[in-house]
Amino acid sequence: MSYSFLTLTPAEKQERRRQLNLSGTIAWFSPIVILLTVYIHRKLLRPLLSQTFPSNFLVQWRRVCWVLGTKTSFSPEFGPLGLQLFGGAYFAWLVVLIFRATGQDYMHLAKAFGHVAVSQLPLSYLLGMKSVWSPVSLATGLSHERLNSWHRLFGRMVHMLAVVHVGMYLNFFVQNGVLGKRIKDWDVLWGILAFGAFSLLWVLSLPFVRARWYHFVFYRSHVVLSAVVVVALWWHVPYTRVYVGLAGLVWAAGAVVRTWGSSTLVKARCETVEGTELVNVVLEVPRESAFANGGPGQHLYIHADGFGPRTPFTIASVGGEEKGPVTVRLVVRNVGGPQTQWISHMAKSREVREVRIEGPYGGYGLSLPDMVRRKEQGPVLMVAGGVGATYIIPIYIALVKQRRSTAGKDEMVRMVWLVRRFADAAWGIEMLKAVGDDLEHCGVDVYVTRGSVGFDVEMEEQRSPELTKHGVGVHKLGRRPDLEPMIEGFFAVSRREGGGMPDSGLRLHNPIEARKRQMAMEEATVFVCGPGSLAGDVRDVVGRQVIEEGRQVRWVEEVFGFGGT
The missing domain is CATH 3.40.50.80 (Nucleotide-binding domain of ferredoxin-NADP reductase (FNR) module)
Structure with missing residues (x-):
């Protein structure tokens, strides 16, 4: 099938818009159907299936699940093999939705790549939301840490669709000799800003960047650029604002939860463990805070101020007397990063100071x-x-x-x-x-x-x-x-x-x-x-x-x- 630049009547343009909206709606609704199916399977069907199928089948199924759940293929960046296969199948489904009803209309296809890509932004932002109340966590039973691979994979998928959308539009502008004019229009400028911010997000989230400059480059840029994407797309075109608005609400909810809902100012005392590179960190938290009910395997973020680096540390123990503050204990190894060096300095100086902690996070609550x-x-x-x-x-x-x-x-x-x-x-x-x-x-x-x-x-x-x-x-x-x-x-x-x-x-x-x-x-x-x-x-x-x-x-x-x- 060959695509070409078609001249459409007003009625045909209206029908094209209707088909684009339908493809976007189906793409946006698809994750909701998947999450509901997963939730029903976890809560209702899984116990029944284990009693229904013969033991030989269950043994083979265990083997398949083990391979899919623990093995990786080309990159551990995107989680186990099962996630990568699912991501590939879901991406193929999005491509089917993009090509549906496009006929030979080049602009219909170009618009569909962008429309479907933006429809996935709410899901991508939800996958990156760090809260036990995230709908994705509640449906799948996976903590934010487990969902990180999903977030990275789906972010790459959305970016790939956006690349094709931008490439097709640039080709259209060049072929019709209107690049110089259209590049000055505000809708195109907002689109360029959104694509540039999204592409920079992609570059700054590469593994070597995260590992080397997590605090000062990756984390801060992720927060700022994800907001820039929402603002720029809102003004880019009006047809996808429902998806952009939802993504913006998720971004704002995540910021509110992390800044005010799960953040507490506490006193910290640090002590070096003799003969080791370890530091005991003792935090006195209010009894009414969520940390007082923290569970095994959870972690928290600790930082000096609102602009300092945030590093996750596992909670070693939670205790204290029946009255008064609760003691939360961390055991930290100095690995040379800005946060562990700061904690080691506190231990050497033996100072007691106020720090801000955020959490608790982790799979315990799920x-x-x-x-x-x-x-x-x-x-x-x-x-x-x-x-x-x-x-x-x-x-x-x-x-x-x-x-x-x-x-x-x-x-x-x-x-x-x-x-x-x-x-x-x-x-x-x-x-x-x-x-x-x-x-x-x-x-x-x-x-x-x-x-x-x-x-x-x-x-x-x-x-x-x-x-x-x-x-x-x-x-x-x-x-x-x-x-x-x-x-x-x-x-x-x-x-x-x-x-x-x-x-x-x-x-x-x-x-x-x-x-x-x-x-x-x-x-x-x-x-x-x-x-x-x-x-x-x-x-x-x-x-x-x-x-x-x-x-x-x-x-x-x-x-x-x-x-x-």
């Missing part, structure tokens, strides 16, 4: 409460690397407390923690000891991957009966342990008769003995938080359990760094 409340959840394995334990330990404590007080007390909850030096783990071990008898025989193995001065003395001090009764084993290896036999042993012993945990020397190390005691297998949950290489190694071993043995595994991965998934 899925973990249900997991903690359930009496029968199945075995859980948790693997942490370094300060990744700030995410893992609170969830671990909550799960073990729940199981010690319910019928699920015999189910396994295991934790493996890799640290460079023993001193790096001291803060976490104190948290486990401070909880009390609820964590007796809790099943934690700490592996020290590097030696340190005075290590043997520290080790002997920690091999006390008080530490042993809490089920915490400390192992000096001087290298990363072999994770494969540990994980295989965990899956082999999904449940044990009589409750309790095995001796720490056999806790995760003997898969042959473990397989002799294997009982009925059920859904296992694996939490991982640490460097990408550690998560990749764990994912590979767990994946073999799913692919080769058909195990049902719920995979929860928390990734470090800016722009992570």
Whole structure:
């Protein structure tokens, strides 16, 4: 089919506008249908389907879901393979809507690319909204951190459509000899501004830019340029203002929620952890704030003032007396960034100062409460690397407390923690000891991957009966342990008769003995938080359990760094 510049009658132009509006409406409504379908499936259909389909089918389905949910294709920037395939299918659907009813009208096609692109802006802005009340989060059960990959992918899709729209219009202006005249008209100038801002957003959101200049380039430009896009498109043409207005409302709602709804001014005290690069950050927050009810695995943003850099830090613990302020504790490693250096300076100066915190954010408000409340959840394995334990330990404590007080007390909850030096783990071990008898025989193995001065003395001090009764084993290896036999042993012993945990020397190390005691297998949950290489190694071993043995595994991965998934 060839497209050409057609001369249309007023009636034909009106029909073209009607078709453009229809394509835009369908494109705008499509995500709503998808989100409603996902929500209904999560809440109603998933439990029924697991009881309806034969076990062989479910095993094959688990394997497919594992590959789609954990594997990546050409770029981890856009999440797992399943997301990328879905994004490709959705993009194809948008292209179908663009080409529908265009006939041979070149301008109809050019307008359709722009119209459909703008219709997706509300979805793109919603995917970037950082709030547990985001409609997308409520429908999918995914936190903002999980939706970041979706936001990046859909942003690229909208930009691609906009590129074609602009290119086709420039070609039309050149072919008809009106480029010099039209480039001075206000509707075209507003369009150029919108496209320029959107293209700059694309450039500044590239992975290397986010990683190197997150605070001063990516974050600030994202806030400003996304607003510029809305204003410029509003004045560009009147036909898409309903979509532009919705995107503007989402932008404003996100700004209000983050600035006033979830932001609190608190006092902060920082202390250096001796012999490490870690800093203890203690925040005193009002009891009526959302932080007082913060849950395991959540994080907050901390900054000096409204214009300072904002960095996410995982909440290690929440506590305090029955009256007065609540104490929120963070454990921060100085990685040389502007925020961690500022916190390290506060620790050295021992000053107590007011800071602004924002949150709490994270997946706890969406899925973990249900997991903690359930009496029968199945075995859980948790693997942490370094300060990744700030995410893992609170969830671990909550799960073990729940199981010690319910019928699920015999189910396994295991934790493996890799640290460079023993001193790096001291803060976490104190948290486990401070909880009390609820964590007796809790099943934690700490592996020290590097030696340190005075290590043997520290080790002997920690091999006390008080530490042993809490089920915490400390192992000096001087290298990363072999994770494969540990994980295989965990899956082999999904449940044990009589409750309790095995001796720490056999806790995760003997898969042959473990397989002799294997009982009925059920859904296992694996939490991982640490460097990408550690998560990749764990994912590979767990994946073999799913692919080769058909195990049902719920995979929860928390990734470090800016722009992570």
